[in-house]
Amino acid sequence: xxxxxxxxxxxQFVKYLxxxxxxxxxxxxxxxxxxxxxxxxxxxxxYNMSRLFFxxxxxxxxxxxxxxxxxxxxxxxxxxLVKCDEVFNKEDPDVVVVYGDTNSTIGAALAAVKxxxxxxxxxxxxxxxxxxxxxxxxxxxxxxxxxxxxxxSQSATQQLQNEGFRRVLDNGxxxxxxxxxxxxxMIDKNNPMIVNTGDIMYDVMEHALKMAQSQSSIxxxxxxxxxxxxLLTIHRAENTDHAEALKRVAxxxxxxxxxxxxxxxxxxxxxxxxERHGVQFGSNxxxxxxxSYFDLLMLLESASGVLTDSGGLQKEAFxxxxxxxxxxxxxxxxxxxxxGWNVLFGTxxxxxxxxxxxxxxxxxxxxxxxxxxxxxxxxxxx
Ligand code: UD1
Numbered sequence: 494x495x496x497x498x499x500x501x502x503x504x505q506f507v508k509y510l511x512x513x514x515x516x517x518x519x520x521x522x523x524x525x526x527x528x529x530x531x532x533x534x535x536x537x538x539x540y541n542m543s544r545l546f547f548x549x550x551x552x553x554x555x556x557x558x559x560x561x562x563x564x565x566x567x568x569x570x571x572x573x574l575v576k577c578d579e580v581f582n583k584e585d586p587d588v589v590v591v592y593g594d595t596n597s598t599i600g601a602a603l604a605a606v607k608x609x610x611x612x613x614x615x616x617x618x619x620x621x622x623x624x625x626x627x628x629x630x631x632x633x634x635x636x637x638x639x640x641x642x643x644x645x646s647q648s649a650t651q652q653l654q655n656e657g658f659r660r661v662l663d664n665g666x667x668x669x670x671x672x673x674x675x676x677x678x679m680i681d682k683n684n685p686m687i688v689n690t691g692d693i694m695y696d697v698m699e700h701a702l703k704m705a706q707s708q709s710s711i712x713x714x715x716x717x718x719x720x721x722x723x724l725l726t727i728h729r730a731e732n733t734d735h736a737e738a739l740k741r742v743a744x745x746x747x748x749x750x751x752x753x754x755x756x757x758x759x760x761x762x763x764x765x766x767x768e769r770h771g772v773q774f775g776s777n778x779x780x781x782x783x784x785s786y787f788d789l790l791m792l793l794e795s796a797s798g799v800l801t802d803s804g805g806l807q808k809e810a811f812x813x814x815x816x817x818x819x820x821x822x823x824x825x826x827x828x829x830x831x832x833g834w835n836v837l838f839g840t841x842x843x844x845x846x847x848x849x850x851x852x853x854x855x856x857x858x859x860x861x862x863x864x865x866x867x868x869x870x871x872x873x874x875x
Contacts, residue, residue, distance in 0.1 A: 494527050496868060497586035499577060501534030501561070501597030504694075504805050506546040507786055508592045508615060511696035511861035513553060519865060527869075530584050531555045534573045534597040538562035539761060541783045549708075549785045550701065566596060566627060573600025581608050587874040588613055590864075591635060593804075594628035602635045610874055611682055615693055615864065617642035618649030619804075619825035627730060640682050640871070643864050645692035645855050646828060653687050661687040667856055668863050680870055690863040691856015694805055698790070698812055699858040705787035712795050715756065715781070723750050724796040724815075725778065726803050728760035732820060736770035739763075742820055745838055746800060747775040749818065755800075756792060758784040798844050807835055808855065816847045828854040 496516070500509050509531065519525040533555035537543045547554060559576040561569050573596060581589065581604055589605035591598045592615045602612045617636050621629050636642060636653060644650045650665030662668055667689050680686045712718060725746060727733065732742050746755065755778040759767075767773065774780065784792065790809070793799060799810045802820040807829050810817040817835040829835035833848045 495586040497530045499532045499601035501536030505592040515861040532557045535560040535562045570596045577604035594632045599631040606638045611640035613641035614639040618644040618653045642687045643690045691860040693860040705790040709787040709791040711788040722754040724799045725757040726801045729802040733766035
């Protein structure tokens with residue numbers, strides 16, 4: 494069976510890792526004969542936004558790089574679609590796996606379904622209910638073109654049922670690791686299947702945290718050893734594309750951190766926006782270049798709180814018991830709010846009161862194993 498994975502943006506490289514490791518394990522231990530083809534769309538292209546992640550996490554280098562970075566949304570999406578079409582025609586995979594909600598995700602999914610290749614969507618069923626976000630449109634379209642919908646939580650499976658999907662495994666409960674499928678459960682394109690696999694980012698964290706603790710030197714490098722600091726990340730279009738929105742974020746950061754040290758690894762989009770809009774953060778905000786995954790985990794573990802508009806960081810903060818304020822009006826990761834670890838800045842003028850308990854709502858760290866099990870149930874495409 495040939496499985497083609499398409500990635501392009503920073504978090505997608507990380508999400509691919511557990512599936513690649515699980516594939517190698519199956520081939521080694523069960524003679525599974527799975528062929529794994531990795532396509533990088535090139536959406537992220539700077540060394541520390543792309544190659545650094547491959548080097549640090551030991552991810553295999555892509556088999557293809559489509560060079561679709563640094564373009565306008567429509568051009569980027571169209572380029573991913575056209576170039577993926579060429580790759581899929583050449584490789585003829587049995588399934589295409591896409592991740593999350595980026596322009597790379599939608600471009601690859603459209604290319605695959607137009608060639609009648611089934612799509613498996615990792616991180617299905619998430620919604621912000623804000624159609625001004627490019628990511629929201631990408632999520633909706635990709636879910637509705639997918640054959641396998643891998644949901645990170647039970648609430649995501651419920652959302653897909655609300656949108657008319659009918660086949661949900663085990664009422665959206667976390668799939669049992671020894672689940673036995675009958676022939677009737679075989680999955681086909683006109684019968685998409687929703688499965689709560691748990692969140693693949695939890696697999697990654699379990700895998701990477703110990704390595705990060707032994708390999709990252711960022712806390713010492715930035716002399717943060719005994720210092721109380723807040724971690725800040727901003728990159729969403731809704732916060733960066735308009736001067737007023739970016740100024741509002743900068744003012745909020747100043748108010749909520751009251752002069753305490755803030756470390757901000759700055760995304761290139763945000764750096765460009767600050768320059769364009771003439772926005773400056775307070776003098777307590779230390780701006781650094783984008784950091785590696787290990788460094789990010791260590792900053793998050795040591796920070797007293799995190800201010801972010803990233804989806805991944807909200808969950809990582811939750812798992813690490815670091816209080817989080819999300820710099821958005823809404824979030825897809827509602828469980829982090831419900832459990833009291835996260836608040837939205839539109840509604841919060843203070844940090845959440847960190848509760849002791851972190852509920853296990855995003856699976857058990859074995860999402861990739863479940864996903865591979867399901868991928869192998871797909872009928873051969875060729
Ligand atoms: C994209 C995703 C977002 C995801 C994020 C992860 C979409 C619509 N958005 O946002 O959902 O959370 O990735 O980081 O797909 N740039 C560089 N160097 C790079 C990468 C980007 O300079 O290596 C510049 C681009 O040229 C562009 C800007 O940053 O000017 C934005 O990049 P882009 O990939 O379009 O979107 P992100 O903001 O990264």
